[in-house]
Every structure is written in structure tokens, then in C-alpha cells.
Amino acid sequence: MTTLQEYLKNSGVYEDLSKIIILIAEQAAPIRAAFISNQSYAGSTNASGEQQAAMDTWSDTHITRVLARSGLVRAVASEEQNDITTFSSAAKYSVVMDPLDGSSLISVNLCVGTIVGIYDGDVLQAGKNLKAAFYMLYGPMTTLTLTVGRGVAIFALNTNGVYQLLEDNVKMPEGNLYGSGGLRTEWLAEHTKYIAEIEAAGGKNRYSGSFVADFHQVLKYGGVYAYPPTEKSPDGKLRLVFEANPIGFIATQAGGAVSNGVSNTLAITPAKVHQRTPIYVGSRGMIEAIEKIHRA
Numbered sequence: 001m002t003t004l005q006e007y008l009k010n011s012g013v014y015e016d017l018s019k020i021i022i023l024i025a026e027q028a029a030p031i032r033a034a035f036i037s038n039q040s041y042a043g044s045t046n047a048s049g050e051q052q053a054a055m056d057t058w059s060d061t062h063i064t065r066v067l068a069r070s071g072l073v074r075a076v077a078s079e080e081q082n083d084i085t086t087f088s089s090a091a092k093y094s095v096v097m098d099p100l101d102g103s104s105l106i107s108v109n110l111c112v113g114t115i116v117g118i119y120d121g122d123v124l125q126a127g128k129n130l131k132a133a134f135y136m137l138y139g140p141m142t143t144l145t146l147t148v149g150r151g152v153a154i155f156a157l158n159t160n161g162v163y164q165l166l167e168d169n170v171k172m173p174e175g176n177l178y179g180s181g182g183l184r185t186e187w188l189a190e191h192t193k194y195i196a197e198i199e200a201a202g203g204k205n206r207y208s209g210s211f212v213a214d215f216h217q218v219l220k221y222g223g224v225y226a227y228p229p230t231e232k233s234p235d236g237k238l239r240l241v242f243e244a245n246p247i248g249f250i251a252t253q254a255g256g257a258v259s260n261g262v263s264n265t266l267a268i269t270p271a272k273v274h275q276r277t278p279i280y281v282g283s284r285g286m287i288e289a290i291e292k293i294h295r296a
């Protein structure tokens with residue numbers, strides 16, 4: 001059995017980076033334990049104007065506090081905080097996170113997760129500069145899907161509280177699953193054509209409303225997760241820094257790709273921390289297909 005600690009050591013990851021990954025990964029257990037007493041909405045909205053669930057604010061406060069105490073982190077940016085918080089400019093690594101992705105599904109007990117990206121230096125960097133990206137998925141198992149820039153590995157938290165390696169060198173296959181956000185009546189012509197082409201080729205619709213869970217099945221089975229632009233929301237819904245970049249980096253490390261429909265989102269230097277982006281992430285062929293439609 002290879003543990004997360006052993007995997008990081010064997011991958012030659014810098015000590016502080018390993019420590020930050022392990023520290024956040026260890027918060028899966030307290031986060032899972034907190035679901036039962038945090039079922040409701042918090043009565044507040046985040047910087048993107050979305051209602052915050054009690055678990056959004058709980059997880060955000062909890063992870064931020066743990067990182068602040070660690071002394072290992074330069075700055076933190078969270079989907080649930082208005083501004084970037086700087087802890088120590090002497091520290092090397094900054095953390096970006098969506099502390100509880102898919103939180104509208106907590107009250108119906110569907111799969112949700114925590115998304116994290118780690119940069120060397122400041123927060124507002126292009127996703128291609130990520131030093132590590134991972135997500136914890138709170139499903140039937142607690143899993144950790146991780147890249148430190150050397151492929152993708154999936155771990156499961158066992159009953160002894162140890163992350164054990166389930167799968168190394170994960171390769172995203174070409175596949176026909178698709179899940180798209182937004183109302184069909186509001187999709188733009190390019191996206192409508194794209195989905196029609198997927199459906200004509202036998203594509204199977206799978207969309208839960210939890211990005212992290214919907215992406216995980218695309219990673220394993222192949223296909224695409226999309227949240228397209230609309231007339232009303234030309235930048236789509238998902239956040240570049242907290243959602244698109246960490247997941248896009250993982251997809252790319254597994255042989256897949258990420259795009260805003262026109263080009264690779266990992267190349268974009270964010271102008272602001274809560275910047276939104278349209279997103280297509282999944283099997284390489286699926287991402288090439290939407291970019292081809294936009295070029296036509």
C-alpha cells in the first residue's frame with residue numbers, strides 16, 4: 001500500500017508543498033463530520049452573489065484557520081472570501097480553493113467536494129503555473145485526486161484515516177459522457193451545435209450540479225463537463241481561479257484538456273480573483289470539437 005505521504009516523497013515534492021497538501025487533505029474528516037450539523041443556508045452571499053450554504057462558510061473558515069496556523073502559506077484566496085488574505089510574504093506557496101464545491105447538493109446528500117490549487121508565489125497566476133492541484137470528493141468513499149505536475153493519482157481515505165493509493169498515472173479516456181450547465185433555451189448557437197453533435201454521436205447526459213463530482217466521472221469514463229457562456233452571462237458561471245484552473249490542470253495532467261471554447265484557460269492570467277470563465281473540460285477530442293466549432 002502506497003500512502004499519500006510516500007507518494008509525495010517518491011515524487012520529490014518540496015517539503016513545504018507536501019506539508020500543505022497533507023494538511024488540507026487531513027481536513028476531509030472534520031469536513032465530513034460537520035455536514036450533519038450544517039445542513040442549512042448561512043443567510044449570506046459570496047463575492048459572486050451566490051447564497052452561501054452553512055457548509056460553505058464552515059469549510060472556508062476551517063481550512064483558512066488551519067492554513068493560517070501552519071505558518072507554511074503565503075496567501076489564501078477562496079471562492080467564499082471577498083479578498084485574498086496574506087499570511088506571510090516570507091512563505092513560498094499560495095493556496096486557492098473552493099472549500100465546498102456543489103454545496104446546493106448537501107441538503108439532498110449528493111456528492112460534493114473541495115477543490116485546491118497551490119502556486120509558488122502569489123495567487124493571481126495563470127493555471128499552467130500551478131505546482132499542485134487536487135480535489136477531495138465526499139462520496140461513498142472520500143477520495144483525493146492529485147497532481148503535482150507528474151501525472152494524476154487517486155487516493156482513498158481508509159478506516160485508519162490514511163490516504164492509500166487507488167490508482168496512479170490516471171489517463172482520461174475518450175468517452176461519450178457529457179454534462180452541461182445553463183438553460184438549453186439560453187445556450188448560444190455554438191454550444192447548441194456542440195451538444196447536438198455529441199448527442200448525434202450517442203453521447204450520454206450526466207449532470208448533477210456538482211462540478212467536482214461531474215468532472216470525476218468524466219476523468220474516469222471520458223467525455224466533457226461544460227458550463228457555457230450565455231447572452232446574459234458571457235463569462236459563464238464557474239470561477240477561473242478556484243474551479244477551472246485546478247480542475248483544468250488535473251485534466252491536462254491526465255491527458256485531457258480544458259478550454260473556454262476558444263483557447264486553453266490555463267494560459268489566462270487572471271485579472272481579478274473572482275473572474276468567471278466559460279469552461280469545457282474533459283477528453284482531448286471533446287475539447288478539440290468545441291474549439292473547431294468556434295473556429296468555423
Ligand code: AFP
Nearest residue numbers: 100101102103104181182209210211
Ligand atoms: P459552488 O457550490 O461552489 O457554488 O459551485 C457550484 C457550481 O459552480 C458547480 O459546482 C456546478 O457545476 C455549477 O455551479 C452548477 O450550476 P447550475 O446549478 O447552474 O447547474
